[in-house]
Amino acid sequence: MGDSQQEKGKGNYNQWSVEESNLLLRLLVEVVKNGWRDANGIISKQTIEAKIVPMLNEKLGCQKTQNHVKNRVKTLCQLFRNSSVFG
Known part of the structure; x- marks a missing residue:
């Protein structure tokens, strides 16, 4: 049998280190x-691809994509939203 991630139909799983997450947060603040951002305050896909992904990959020597960043931001937002510390 294959890898459990592949069996579920997921590909290109990429775990985030603390260093990668911290840099992502700093880049988002920048x-x-x-x-x-767009007029409605959203960071566009083009901004992520042009500004954030290249910096992450260059500074950390990783191979993150726009989808990796989008999913990590979504996870971080869920953590902040569900944490009583930030509530």
């Missing part, structure tokens, strides 16, 4: 400070 994006907001520089005003690189």
Whole structure:
């Protein structure tokens, strides 16, 4: 049998280290400070691909994609939303 991730139909699973998560958060803050968001406040796919992904990959030597970043941001938002510390 194959890997359990592949059996579930998931591909290209990429675990985030603490260092990668911290850098992502710093880059997201920089994006907001520089005003690189849509009129409605959303960080666009193009901004993620052009600004965030290249910096992550360059600084950390990883191979993150726009989808990796999008999913990590979604996970971080869920953590913040469900944490009584931030509530």
